[in-house]
Amino acid sequence: xxxxxxxxxEVTKPGASVxxxxxxxxxxxxxxxxxxxxxxxGQGLEWLGLxxxxxxxxxxxxxxQGRVTMTRDTSISTAYMELIRLGSDDTAxxxxxxxxxxxxxxxxxxxxxxxxxxVSS
Amino acid sequence: xxxxxxxxxTLSASVGDRVTITCRxxxxxxxxxAWYQQKPGGAPKFLIYxxxxxxxxxxxxxxxxxxxxEFTLTISSLQPDDFATYFCQQYNSYPLTFGGGTKVEIK
Numbered sequence: 001x002x003x004x005x006x007x008x009x010e011v012t013k014p015g016a017s018v019x020x021x022x023x024x025x026x027x028x029x030x031x032x033x034x035x036x037x038x039x040x041x042g043q044g045l046e047w048l049g050l051x052x053x054x055x056x057x058x059x060x061x062x063x064x065q066g067r068v069t070m071t072r073d074t075s076i077s078t079a080y081m082e083l084i085r086l087g088s089d090d091t092a093x094x095x096x097x098x099x100x101x102x103x104x105x106x107x108x109x110x111x112x113x114x115x116x117x118x119v120s121s
Numbered sequence: 122x123x124x125x126x127x128x129x130x131t132l133s134a135s136v137g138d139r140v141t142i143t144c145r146x147x148x149x150x151x152x153x154x155a156w157y158q159q160k161p162g163g164a165p166k167f168l169i170y171x172x173x174x175x176x177x178x179x180x181x182x183x184x185x186x187x188x189x190x191e192f193t194l195t196i197s198s199l200q201p202d203d204f205a206t207y208f209c210q211q212y213n214s215y216p217l218t219f220g221g222g223t224k225v226e227i228k
Contacts, residue, residue: 035217044208044219044220044221044222045210045219046219047216047219059215061215062216063216095164097165099212104171104212105212106153106212106217107155107170107212108155108157108165108167108210109167109176111164111165111167
């Protein structure tokens with residue numbers, strides 16, 4: 001069965017960076033995009049961007065350009081999201097989720113369990 | 122960016138009620154809309170894509186409709202398992218964006 005298993009919670013300080021991992025199993029890793037979506041406490045869902053697991057190409061939301069880097073390691077079917085220069089408003093649960101790469105199919109059929117990133121001085 | 126606006130933000134209903142949630146896009150997205158259900162402490166669960174196509178295994182009491190800028194999610198007979206928050210998402214263009222959510226709570 002398809003699974004996306006994320007790394008654990010991180011507590012960090014303002015100005016620091018964080019790197020979250022997402023290990024995929026149960027499907028052909030390079031056949032899907034892996035996206036990152038975050039949810040601040042009690043808030044809605046916000047898309048950060050995606051990595052094309054086949055080519056490594058990325059697409060980022062403009063809000064996060066220059067602060068986020070999404071990568072993947074195909075040898076271990078794992079995608080990564082690094083966010084730098086963290087502020088308190090980056091405190092959120094960060095989810096990875098997959099979509100098919102075909103235009104018209106950019107909806108998230110499987111999600112990771114979420115990784116809490118807490119930024120506090 | 123395409124803004125997605127959901128209404129209502131909270132909906133109080135009873136088991137057996139028919140409930141409808143509306144999602145409006147700031148510009149036409151054709152039928153490139155998905156719906157998700159999220160329960161407290163959990164990740165979103167995928168329900169519907171292309172505005173009205175149910176994901177495999179989703180109960181038939183769920184249905185979606187609409188095109189262009191106005192969409193609805195309907196639960197024909199609310200069940201105890203359906204009390205949750207629902208989000209719409211457009212995938213017409215980047216950045217992908219979500220509605221603010223509709224919490225369906227017990228009346």
